[in-house]
Amino acid sequence: MSAPARPLAEPGDRPALVLRGLTKQFGDVPAVDGVDLEVRRGEFVTLLGPSGSGKTTTLRMIAGFTHQSGGTIEIEGAEMSGVPPYRRDVGMIFQNYALFPHMTAAENVAFPLEMRRLPRSEIKRRVAEALDLVRLAGFGKRYPRQLSGGQQQRIAFARAVVFGPRLLLMDEPLGALDKKLREALQLEILHLSRKLGATVIYVTHDQEEALAMSDRIAIFSAGKIAQLGSGEDLYDRPASLFVADFIGDSNILRGQFQSTAESGSLVHGDWRWKVSPSAVQRAGIESETSGALVVRPERMHITDPGGDAPGMNTVPATVTEVLFLGPIRKYALALPDGQHAVVRVQAGSGEREWHQDERVSLTWAIDDGVLVADPGH
Amino acid sequence: MTDSRRSPHRLLLVTLGGLTVFFLTVPTLLIVPMGFSSSEILTFPPPGWSLQWYEKMLTDPQWTTGFVNSFLVATVTAIVSTILGTLAALGMVRGRFPGKSLANALILSPLIVPVIIIAIGMFSLYVRWKITGSLIGLVAAHSALAIPFVMVSVSTGLRTMDRNLEMAAQNLGAGPGRTFTRITLPIVLPGVLTGALFAFLTSWDEVVVAIFLTTAKFRTLPVEMWEQVRQVVDPTVAAVATTVLGVTTTVLLLVFVVRRQAPAA
Numbered sequence: 234m235s236a237p238a239r240p241l242a243e244p245g246d247r248p249a250l251v252l253r254g255l256t257k258q259f260g261d262v263p264a265v266d267g268v269d270l271e272v273r274r275g276e277f278v279t280l281l282g283p284s285g286s287g288k289t290t291t292l293r294m295i296a297g298f299t300h301q302s303g304g305t306i307e308i309e310g311a312e313m314s315g316v317p318p319y320r321r322d323v324g325m326i327f328q329n330y331a332l333f334p335h336m337t338a339a340e341n342v343a344f345p346l347e348m349r350r351l352p353r354s355e356i357k358r359r360v361a362e363a364l365d366l367v368r369l370a371g372f373g374k375r376y377p378r379q380l381s382g383g384q385q386q387r388i389a390f391a392r393a394v395v396f397g398p399r400l401l402l403m404d405e406p407l408g409a410l411d412k413k414l415r416e417a418l419q420l421e422i423l424h425l426s427r428k429l430g431a432t433v434i435y436v437t438h439d440q441e442e443a444l445a446m447s448d449r450i451a452i453f454s455a456g457k458i459a460q461l462g463s464g465e466d467l468y469d470r471p472a473s474l475f476v477a478d479f480i481g482d483s484n485i486l487r488g489q490f491q492s493t494a495e496s497g498s499l500v501h502g503d504w505r506w507k508v509s510p511s512a513v514q515r516a517g518i519e520s521e522t523s524g525a526l527v528v529r530p531e532r533m534h535i536t537d538p539g540g541d542a543p544g545m546n547t548v549p550a551t552v553t554e555v556l557f558l559g560p561i562r563k564y565a566l567a568l569p570d571g572q573h574a575v576v577r578v579q580a581g582s583g584e585r586e587w588h589q590d591e592r593v594s595l596t597w598a599i600d601d602g603v604l605v606a607d608p609g610h
Numbered sequence: 611m612t613d614s615r616r617s618p619h620r621l622l623l624v625t626l627g628g629l630t631v632f633f634l635t636v637p638t639l640l641i642v643p644m645g646f647s648s649s650e651i652l653t654f655p656p657p658g659w660s661l662q663w664y665e666k667m668l669t670d671p672q673w674t675t676g677f678v679n680s681f682l683v684a685t686v687t688a689i690v691s692t693i694l695g696t697l698a699a700l701g702m703v704r705g706r707f708p709g710k711s712l713a714n715a716l717i718l719s720p721l722i723v724p725v726i727i728i729a730i731g732m733f734s735l736y737v738r739w740k741i742t743g744s745l746i747g748l749v750a751a752h753s754a755l756a757i758p759f760v761m762v763s764v765s766t767g768l769r770t771m772d773r774n775l776e777m778a779a780q781n782l783g784a785g786p787g788r789t790f791t792r793i794t795l796p797i798v799l800p801g802v803l804t805g806a807l808f809a810f811l812t813s814w815d816e817v818v819v820a821i822f823l824t825t826a827k828f829r830t831l832p833v834e835m836w837e838q839v840r841q842v843v844d845p846t847v848a849a850v851a852t853t854v855l856g857v858t859t860t861v862l863l864l865v866f867v868v869r870r871q872a873p874a875a
Contacts, residue, residue: 298777318780319789331778335796344792348783392782 247310249274249432250295250400254304257290257456264290266456267304272432277423279435279443282453283479288436291453292402295434297321309399319348323400324393328408330385332377338388339364339373345396363391366425383414390422394429401431407442419445440480444468452476468529470515474605477527484533484574487607490516490524499526499604502570506546507599516604523607530577532601535564535587536594546602550574550595552587562586566595638855645848652843663849673850676834680814683745683830687752687813692806694753695760702761703768718758725818728755733822743825751823752813759812760805767801768794803868807861815858 250272257265265287272278280288293299295306297318306313313321324345332341342363346356364370367387377385386406393401406422407415423446426433437443443450444464452459452467452475460472471477477485488501490508497513497520499506506526518524541547553573554565557580564576564587574595578584587593640654645663647656667673701707702714720728732751733742741747775797779789795802817832824833831854838847 296777296781298780317785318777319783319785321781322783323781325778325781327774327778329772329774331772331774333775333778333793333797344779344784345782348788396783 248272248307249276249309250434251307252291252295252304253307255291255294255301255306256303257287257294257299258302263456265294265301268456268458270451270458270461272434274432275430277426277433277435277446277448279437279447279450280453281437281440281443281450281479282459283438286453287456288438288451288453289404292404292434292436295400296323296325296402322396322398323402324396324398325402326386326389326393326404326406328405330377330389330406332385332388332392334377337374337376338369338380341377341388342373342392342395345392349396359395363395366394366428367391382410383418386410386418387421390425394425394431399432401426401433403433403435405437406435408437408439415442422446444480452479454479469603471527471603471605472515474525474527474607474609477525477603477605482530482575482577484528484530486526486528486568486572486574488524488526490518490520490522490604492520497604499524501572504548504568504570506548506602508602508604509599511600512602512604516606518604518606523609525605525607527603527605528574528597528601530563530575531579533574533576533595533597535566535576535578535584536596538592538594540594542596544599545596546599547594547596550593552589552591552593555587555589566593568595641848641851641855644845645850645852647845647848650844652845652848663845666844666846667849667853670846672829672834673831673846676829676831676850677853679745679828680831683748683752684810684813686745686749687756688806688810690749691753691756691760691809691812692802695757695805695809696764696802698757698761699764699768703765717761720755721758725755729819729822732819736823742823743828745828748820748823748828748830749813751819752816753809755816755819756809756812759808760802763801763805763808764798765801767798771797800868800871804865807865807868811858811861814861815854 248271250270252268252270255265255268255270256263264285268287268291270278280291282288290299294301295308295313297313297316301314308321308323332338333344336344339360342360343356346359351359360373361370364373367390369384369387369391372380372384372388377388380388389406403422407418410418419442425431435443435446447464449461449463450467451461454475460467460476462470467476467480471480471483474485477483486499486501486506488499488504488506491498491500492513496510497508499508508526516524535550535552536547538549548568550566550568552564553567554563556563556565560580562578562580564578566574566576568574576595643656644652644654646659646661647653647663648658648660649656698717702710702717728751736742736747739747771794775793776789779793780786784792815832816830817836820830820833821836824830829837831850835847835850835854838844
């Protein structure tokens with residue numbers, strides 16, 4: 234597959250996509266509310282968020298199916314407002330694939346090339362290459378209804394990349410498939426996109442899919458990007474309670490944030506948890522305001538009661554529930570101030586098992602706690 | 611246990627159904643042997659057999675021009691109302707404009723308004739415009755009657771069609787025109803063809819409006835039959851009726867073929 238491939242990003246290249254202040258009003262309701270985003274060539278960026286958060290509307294504005302109410306969209310430096318979808322030169326994969334039912338797989342893949350009035354021999358060659366790329370070389374003569382869901386998905390991919398689009402947009406392309414097939418196709422899409430050097434904007438509500446595939450993830454909430462960063466950024470350093478809650482499982486301890494010259498802590502009733510200076514700096518919240526400490530379940534540990542170690546937060550707790558989930562074991566704990574925590578332990582890691590109603594200590598490294606504002610209080 | 615085949619409910623059902631089918635089909639089918647009669651007048655049963663009335667039908671210029679006129683009017687009506695009805699369906703299903711439901715009701719109104727009222731209204735207008743007895747006049751009138759059938763048939767196809775297909779076509783580089791000809795039209799084609807065939811039939815056996823709008827110089831077949839039945843009552847009219855019935859049945863069979871060929875998308 235040579236023709237549709239594009240060179241990988243060179244440093245200093247202009248961005249493949251720039252969104253500035255992108256806004257979409259439906260009546261009085263802003264569906265997308267001032268989105269700024271810059272995507273490098275060859276980058277795989279996922280728009281992740283719950284339904285109604287504006288991620289799909291953003292994608293449809295990039296494709297040109299929906300007109301923005303405000304802001305700009307630039308694709309490879311060209312301003313797109315007023316450019317109809319059929320002149321934007323972006324490929325899109327729809328959730329239900331949208332393969333043309335009256336055309337064979339090969340005719341589907343040939344369609345964008347025919348629209349570009351390429352010579353017949355060139356079309357034939359590129360269709361064959363594209364079908365080869367998605368490993369469906371022998372399936373060109375079949376109609377979409379004669380193909381399995383996974384095969385239809387791959388034909389949709391071939392059709393979307395065969396003309397060498399400037400951007401590849403995907404709207405929950407794996408949403409209709411079962412879990413096993415979905416995971417296999419995640420890898421395949423990722424592999425093919427890298428091979429082609431495609432710039433991908435991927436929409437999903439599945440956080441695992443987003444973490445597995447993306448160079449960067451934009452988390453959407455109420456029409457805005459709540460946080461933009463790599464999977465590690467979002468998981469280890471969530472900027473808000475919403476992000477912490479949306480990406481992965483989190484223990485959230487609420488309290489009053491108090492800071493002194495060199496240290497910070499979160500106070501709840503008689504209890505006080507230390508917060509690392511870097512976490513205090515990142516959170517940037519005022520002393521004496523409501524805050525929440527976010528600690529991932531696998532970063533918390535259970536020990537015998539008592540004992541406080543430097544660099545650690547330690548709290549007495551009671552085991553309220555034990556769940557065995559195959560590779561991991563989950564413990565639910567009650568804290569003395571009435572809050573709850575979940576600890577995840579790798580099964581067979583040699584740690585001792587704890588029992589329901591057992592009195593224990595809950596500990597975590599101060600550096601593993603992330604401080605965020607708590608707007609709910 | 612009672613045998614459901616002999617239950618009183620079933621007996622009632624079979625009797626009612628049988629009577630309905632009898633009254634629907636037998637009068638129509640009686641016409642067929644009467645056209646092959648050796649008698650000079652329309653009678654049943656025929657006293658003997660003959661093809662003379664078919665011969666008369668094929669040689670008498672009154673009948674042959676009637677055939678040609680009817681076929682011409684029905685064909686042009688089918689073409690005109692298929693184009694207009696398909697466009698109307700696109701507007702009603704896809705369009706957003708003020709007064710849409712009013713427009714929809716107006717287009718569908720020939721289905722509800724008594725044909726005699728339409729006929730009288732058109733007649734008074736056509737007399738003023740001096741287009742009674744013209745092909746164009748009758749085609750226009752029949753198209754008004756046929757467009758609702760096309761619109762309903764095409765609308766159903768458009769409503770069940772996946773809108774993403776049109777978006778995908780645009781995304782892949784097809785402008786509105788090519789999206790319509792390459793994607794939308796082929797997918798709703800069974801609905802369009804069905805509408806076209808029904809439009810043909812609407813005009814082919816239409817008599818009320820045609821009586822008002824045709825003249826002695828330009829008559830369609832149903833009008834010719836009407837005139838003949840009132841005057842001469844020879845069995846030619848039965849031969850003509852049988853032929854008309856044959857054409858109608860053929861077209862209806864075509865509708866079934868179109869429906870069956872439709873891709874199960």
